[in-house]
Every structure is written in structure tokens, then in C-alpha cells.
Amino acid sequence: MAVFTPIELGEIAPWISQEFTIGEAADIRGIHGGIENSNFFLDTIKDGKKQEYVLTIFERLSAEQLPYYLELMRHLANKGIPVPKPIENKHGEILFSIKGKPAAIVSKLPGLSRMQPEVKHCALVGEMLAKMHLAGKDFPKSQENLRSLGWWQQTIPLVLPHLNTAQKDLLTHELSAQEAFFSSRDYDMLPQGASHCDLFRDNVLFDPKGSSDTSNDQLGGFFDFYFAGTDKWLFDLAVTVNDWCLAENKQDLDPARFDALMQAYQTVRPLTKEEQASWPLMVRAAALRFWVSRLWDFYLPRDAQMLTPHDPTHFERILLSRRTL
Template sequence: LPFFIDLMAFLADHGIPCPHPIADEDGRYLQTLKDKPAVLVQRLTGTNPMQPNARQCHAIGASLGSMHKASRHFPQRRDNERGPHWWREAGERVLPHLQAEDAALLRDELAFQFGHRSPELPRGIIHADLFRDNAMFEGNRLTGIIDFYYACHDVFLYDVAVTVNDWCSEADGRLDAERLSALLGAYRQQRPPTEAEYAAWPVLMRGAALRFWLSRLCDQIFPREGELTHTKDPDEFKRILLLRREHCPPLDS
């Protein structure tokens, strides 16, 4: 918990729209309430943009770029618990439960991903779960980014791929060109990608789709006892993965 609280405070202090934790007179954020950890944070206004337009995608792309510029200086580190090592472990768990066609797809994509790792890509603290329900808007104005509980140290452009696959996809998984151009253009203005990132973009888009296909498969096949959250459809991200394997628009779209 301290990592996430400190990260939100750091980002808010660097102008990134997110809830700022409220410190006590001694400068501490984390408190104890009825023998449990507790923290007060600023309340954001607005709603989740479940049908985002191009201007909202521009705003989220710009803020993501600004966040990556700032977060490379965050002094703490946390590994990605849902990174490639987890993809392999999760794949082994779900494979016996899949139909032959899906199992073949999963094996092929895992082999592709582990055959195309790019260790030289720029890294730092990323959000790793910046879906539409993790941002608040008033009209076209971004009031804040929330839910940093998957935040970790990983490839910046992977964070962009996760965001694009949710914010810029139609219901069938195909990318909307206007929203894609708005988000990527705003991001590039804040943090211009390297040549290596341009080359790795299609791999990262596929990897981002694979990660959420796998996590949803795990939630569906191995539901956690007492879990109250709604299990999301794994096929949504299987469709996205299949489409990105077929074609991935370039990073300068």
C-alpha cells in the first residue's frame, strides 16, 4: 500500500491528474482505523467515459505521456506481477481447460512474445491498467486517473498499448482510426518514442491483448471464492489479439 500512496502523491505533485493522498501533521499518508490501514485522498469529480471520443482520447494520451516523463524519476520500484513471467505461468494453468483452437493460439502467441523481447526499450513506472473505468472526465476534461494497484516498473510503450486496446477499440475489437490518432499523437507530443519503440509497437500491442485475455481466462476458469466483481468476457481480448496479429496500425498513426 505505501508504494501506491507514494506514487499517487508523487504524480499529483508533478502535475499528473490523479487523487492526491492527504497527509497528517507529521507528513504521513498511511493511518490506522479500527486496526486496519487507511488513507484519505482527494475526491475526484466526473464520470468514466465508457464511450470515449477523440478529444477524450487526446487527453488521456497526453496525460499518459506526461506521467511516463515524470515517473521515470520516481525513486521506488515494483516489478510487474502480471508481466511475461506471469503470462507463461497463467498459460500453463489455463491450457488444459481450453479448446484445441484456443490452446494453439495461446501457445503460438506465447512463443512469439518470448521470441521478440526487447530489453532496450525505455522503462519506468507505468499504470498498467488504464482502462476507461480508471479515468474520470467532466465533459472532455480529464479530472483524474485512478486505480494504480497494478502500477509497476515496466516498458512505457506497453502501457500505451494497454490503453489503446481499450480506449480506441470498437465493440468488435477493431481500432477506431480517429481515436487512435488522437491518443497516439498526444502521447508522442509529450514523450517522443525511440526507433526501437516504433519497431516493437506491434509486439507490444499483441502482448497487451494477451495479458488481458489470460487474466480473464484465469478469472473465468478459476473463480476466487467470495469474489464480488463481475467476471469479464475473455473472448473480448481474444478477438483483439486475433485482430492485432492480423494487422497493427503503426505507432505514428
Template sequence: MSVYTTVTPAELESWLAHYTLGNLLELKGIAAGITNTNYFVTTTQGRYVLTLFETLTLDELPYYLNLMSHLARHGVACPAPMADRSDRFASLLAGKPACLVSCLNGGDVPEPGAAHCRAVGAMMADMHLAGDTYPARMANPRGPAWWSATAQVVYPHMPKADAELLHAEIAFQSQHRFDTLPSGVIHADLFRDNVLFAGETVAGFIDFYYACNDVLVYDLAIALNDWCSLPDGDIDPIRARALLAGYQSVRPLTEAEKAAWPVMLRAAALRFWTSRLYDKYLPQAGELTFTKDPAQFQQVIAHHSRRDDFWLL
């Protein structure tokens, strides 16, 4: 979440006239994340999160917003989109597609413990099961074809040794395909800053705008690489086992998923190494922006490539 598009209080008040959410009291930009523009919006009826989409179009938004509504109705802790008087979840604001969602109580946990990781794993499994009945489909826009194409763009900007490592990892992933593994709705970006906690209870998963249909265990790998990471890019085995135990307490992994797990961990790290390289070398201009270090996931891959224990037993 960041601020790339500036919204004035007058613009927002005019837009809010299409809702029955009361009068505007406060508009405050959120400087976190890297893709969309986000604000906290407080009205006389409550507090919400306003998102202006910098790359998604109005036609693309129903998959994500209807998904959030579906998951919330099925007991998954996540924000619920607010409909306007015309029953729309999204419309144009400041020239960009925009929506309001409920603002959940709780906060993120920068230094999670095992209990937090177990709770995240269990709620992710609940989300995957609830997604079984969501009828819409969205192919992963940041899968292998995307990271291969993006790598071609960032290679010229990288130190030669790092570029060679990235090329080698993409070649390694190209040797593996997991089309037959269980698949469905995935969050695809469930990092620590996208989960809110009240104590050790998950208050909500947020920022569903990379959600798509893909291999479920890939989603689990994305989460583990962040929630269980150490400063040097290695993985804390206690937190890793807790996250996996939480997930499997709701949805046990199949033997095929367990066999694919080591490669999936590297694939999940590769996706974010590539995207962070792109954001570093071709940054998007914004009023308040936040970028993340791509070297973190280069280190994660290095550790995974040497690992013998993957915490599944």
C-alpha cells in the same frame, strides 16, 4: 474495484479516528473492477475513496501510494493519498491494508471519442515524464513470466482450440525482448474505467495498484487496446491516431519504439486475455464483484496479427 471485504460503519469510524477528516456521513461499496475492495466514504470534510487491498501487503503499498503523491505534486491528474495523524498513508482495517485517497470530480466515459483519446494520450505522456524523477522501483509482477505461469493454470479449463491459440501467442511473445526500449513508471491498467473526465478534459487517472516499472510503450499499447477498441475486437483508426498523436505531442516515440509497436500491442492484449481467463475460471469470492470477458482480448490479438496499418504515420 469491487467489495470482497465488508467494512461496517462502526469499524470505519474507529479507523477514521486516526485521521483529521471529520465524522463519517456515508459508506457506500463500489462494484467495479476485479482486484481490491473499494468504498466511497463521505465525511463532514469531504468525499474520499477507501481501498482495502486483497493481495498487497502493507510493506508493498509505499511504492504505489508514494507514486500517486509524487505524480499529483508534479501536475498529473490523479488522486492524492490522505495521511493519518502518524503521517501514514496506509494501515490495517478489517484485517486488510487500507488507505484513503481524494475523490476526484468527473466520471468515466464508456464510449470515448477522438478528443477523449487524445487527452488520455497526452496525460499518459505527462505521467511517464513525471515518473522519471520517482526514485522507487517495482518490477512488473504481471510480465511474461507471470502470463506464462498463469496460462499453465488456465489451459485445463479452456476449450482446446482456445488453449492452443493462447499457447501460440505466448510462444510468439517469447521470441521478442525489448529490454533496451525506454522504460520507467507505467500505470499498466489504464482502461476507460480508470480515467475520469470533466467534459473532454482528463479529471484524473485512478487505480494505480498495478503500477510498476516497465517499457513505456507497453503502457501506451494497454491503453490503446481498450480506449480505441470496437465491439468485435478491432481498433477504431480515428481514435487510435488521436491517442497516439496526443501522446507524441508530449513525448515523441523513438524509432525503436515504433518498430516494437506491433508486438507490444499483442503483448498488452495477451496480458489481459490471460488475467481475465484466470478471473473467469478461478474467481475470487466477494460481496459485490465484477468480472470481464476474456474473449475480448483474444479477438484483439487476432486483429492485431492480421493488421498492416498501426496508425503511427
């Protein structure tokens, strides 16, 4: 998350009072991190009690695309999956406009991120990811993952001039391999549905329940669904594994974390034989997706307050590692 469109309390407070039933706006603070939207913690006071929300102003997604993400979160929340729930205004709407840009307010989840996940955290994430996939089976809307193969094909030519020869070769060869994979019968047979597509460590919260002992952590929830889409569930799982299950060298898979996450996931939703066979290529696809994205953000950045682009070579190293599986 980041801030591209600044907003002050004095600007937002009258709107909150007039349009919502969540109390009076008391504080608004920009959220550091991420690279897509302008995000703020929004505190309100209602009946003398503080309430916490997250306000997002969308910088790239259009008002036509956004109902998929917001209604998916509402659907999952109503199914008992711990995700932020969009807040309706007095007219029953969940999508608004601020400074000429689409915006939404969602509930704030409890807890904090665990950036050095233990085996237990990986298991909790794997179990809930599988439950989320099954809970989304009857979600009626469908929208493609906007950062999938078509976007890679459009974006790679834009970043190639910035790369050295070895990087160019790796990127073009991997894209060719993924084009063949995505057009294969095995890929077509993979189960699919609503997917988060960006379930990194900083998009998951754990509730410590007032204890400093991480063994007491419970899953607080998944958030930041604005890269979600209708995609292969195996891709969603591969994206998650590539961030949660890293070894100490930050590129290879740690066997203990990997086994914990995969076993917990399959306790809820066992992988099909086609998914098992497709895993090596799909985990490479997940690495390619984020290498391309980080190259794009690094070499073709946008102006923003509080924005720090991620190091693109991180996922270059992960892709090289996954190609050895």
C-alpha cells in the same frame, strides 16, 4: 473494483475520528466493478462541508508491495498530474490496516467515465499519459509489473485445461512469441519507467464542468494505480490503445481514435525508432496480458460481494485482431 471485505460506517467512523484530520465519517458505500480489491466511497463532514474520498482494502497486494503504488500516486500528484493523492493520518502514514488487511485512503477525483469515448477523449488521455510518464522519470522507487511475462508463464498452465484446442494453440503460440520478444535486444532498448499498466476507460474520469455537452469535457484524472509498475512505456501505451481506440466491432482499432491518441501522446513524448519497430509485438503483449488475467478470474474466481468477472473472450478477439497488424 469490488468488495471482498465488507465494512460498515459504525466500524470505520471511530477510526477516522481518532486517526485522521479529514472530519467525521458520514457515509461509506461499496464500489461495484473491478476484480482485485475492496473499494468504498467514503464521505466525511469537516467544518460543515462534505468531503469525498476513496477507501481501498487490498486483497492481494502485500504491505511490502504497496508503498510503491501509494508513493507513486503522491509523487505524480505533487508533479501536477491529476491522480488520487494518498491521505496521511496524524502520524504522517499513508498505509494502514483494516480487519487485518492493508488499506489506504485517497482523494476522490472529479468527473465521470466516458465508456463510449470520442476522438477528443482519446487525445486528452494520450497527452496526459505521456505527461505522466515524464513526470515519473525521477520517481526513486522501482517495482516490476507484477502481471508481466513471469506471471503469464505461471498462470497460463492453470487456465489451459479450461480452453478448447484453438484457444490453447493461440495462447501457447503467443506466449512463445512474447518470450522471444522480451528476451530481444530491441526490447531491452525500449525506454521504461513508472507505468499505470491498466489505463482502461473505467480508470479515467472526465469533468463535464456542469454541461451535458461532451465537447466541454476536461480530463478529471487517472486512478486505480494498483497494477502499476516499472515497465516499458510502450507497454503502457499499448494497454491504453487496446481499450480506448476500439472500432465498433469491439476488437479492431478505430483509425480516428487511434490517430488522436497516438498523435497527442507523441506531441509530448515522441516514440523512439525502437518503440516504433516494436509496436506490433507490444500491442499483442498488451492483449495477451488481459486475456490471461480474465481467463484466470473467470475460471478461478474468488468469492466477493458485487463482483462480476469480465468476459475473457473479449481480449481473445483483440489478440487475434492485433496479430494481423
